[in-house]
Amino acid sequence: AIRMTQSPSSFSASTGDRVTITCRASQGISSYLAWYQQKPGKAPKLLIYAASTLQSGVPSRFSGSGSGTDFTLTISCLQSEDFATYYCQQYYSYPRVTFGPGTKVDIK
Amino acid sequence: EVQLVESGGGLVKPGGSLRLSCAASGFTFSSYSMNWVRQAPGKGLEWVSSISSSSSYIYYADSVKGRFTISRDNAKNSLYLQMNSLRAEDTAVYYCARDPPLSAFDIWGQGTMVTVSS
Numbered sequence: 001a002i003r004m005t006q007s008p009s010s011f012s013a014s015t016g017d018r019v020t021i022t023c024r025a026s027q028g029i030s031s032y033l034a035w036y037q038q039k040p041g042k043a044p045k046l047l048i049y050a051a052s053t054l055q056s057g058v059p060s061r062f063s064g065s066g067s068g069t070d071f072t073l074t075i076s077c078l079q080s081e082d083f084a085t086y087y088c089q090q091y092y093s094y095p096r097v098t099f100g101p102g103t104k105v106d107i108k
Numbered sequence: 109e110v111q112l113v114e115s116g117g118g119l120v121k122p123g124g125s126l127r128l129s130c131a132a133s134g135f136t137f138s139s140y141s142m143n144w145v146r147q148a149p150g151k152g153l154e155w156v157s158s159i160s161s162s163s164s165y166i167y168y169a170d171s172v173k174g175r176f177t178i179s180r181d182n183a184k185n186s187l188y189l190q191m192n193s194l195r196a197e198d199t200a201v202y203y204c205a206r207d208p209p210l211s212a213f214d215i216w217g218q219g220t221m222v223t224v225s226s
Contacts, residue, residue, distance in 0.1 A: 034212030036153075043203055043216035044153065055214065087153055091212055095143070095158035095167045102152050 002026055002093050004100035006086075012108035017078045021103045023071040023088035032092035035064055035073045038102075039084045047086075048073065083107055110134035110215055112204050117220030124194050124224070130187040130204030130217055138162075138182035141207040144189050146200035147219075154200075157189065158207065172198075194224045 003026040013019050023033065031051040036044035046055045048064040051071055061076040075082055088100040116128040130142070144156040157178040158167045166178055177190040187204050201221050205213035 036212075043218055044213075045216070046212055046214050049212040049214075050210075089153075089212060095141070095155075095165075095207075096169070097155045097213075099153040099155070 001096065002029065002090050002098050004088055004090055004098055006088060006100040006103045008103060009101065010104040010106065012106050013078055014108045015078050015080055019075045019078055019105065021073045021086055021088075021105075023066075023073070023100050025069045025071075025090055025092075028068045029090045029092035031067045032090055032094070033064070033066065033071050034089045034091065035062075036087045036089065037082075037084045038087065044087060078105075112206065112215055112217035114202065114204055114217040114220040117202065117222045119223045119225065120194055121226050122195060122224055125190070125192045126194065126222060128189040128191065128202055128204075128220060128222070130189075132185045132187070132206075135206075135215075137180075137185040141165075142180060142187045143205045143207050143213060144178060144187075145203045145205055145213070145216075146198075146222075147203070148197075148200045151200075156202070159187070191222070194222075196224050198222060199224050 005024045007022045033051045035048040038044045047058050052064045063074045085102045085104045087102050091097045111133045113131045120126050141160045143158045146154050146156050159178045175193045179188045201219040203219045204217045206215040
């Protein structure tokens with residue numbers, strides 16, 4: 001199975017900060033990578049798919065990049081509603097997708 | 109409005125069974141593959157099972173294979189997960205998720221909690 005890792009596992013940031021989360025796959029997955037945001041008690045929300053394609057309705061401050069094994073999610077100017085946990089997901093081995101362990105972003 | 113609504117969760121004893129349902133609305137259910145994803149308390153996301161639009165292709169995670177059965181009724185716009193021989197480690201929130209071609213899971217239900225405990 002393809003294993004996904006994320007770094008950092010958690011960090012604190014302030015509104016207005018530019019933040020970057022990294023996701024790494026245990027083998028090459030081309031651009032079959034998605035990012036989700038999850039708030040406590042809520043379902044995950046798709047932010048980005050195909051490594052860099054913004055899902056409809058998602059603010060443009062979110063962006064994704066990477067291919068192969070290394071990927072990043074960037075939030076250009078952190079807003080209060082962005083404090084959440086972020087997961088990456090590979091779907092190269094579809095339908096046996098796997099998720100990263102998550103990165104929690106909280107308020108400094 | 110595009111929506112998925114899960115139901116059927118609850119408290120069950122180890123070795124017991126439970127059937128989850130996911131009701132779809134606002135889109136052509138029969139055109140999409142569907143999935144179940146679970147999340148144990150305080151943990152990350154784990155894919156459980158997938159079913160193609162016409163039920164021709166079905167897949168399971170190794171952790172549930174032989175115990176869980178996914179199915180769908182396109183006439184009723186519904187997805188199901190029959191869970192047998194439940195274990196404590198199956199305790200989780202179970203989400204259904206829509207699976208468009210060439211994309212990731214774009215629509216998720218609100219989840220239903222399954223607790224396996226004596």
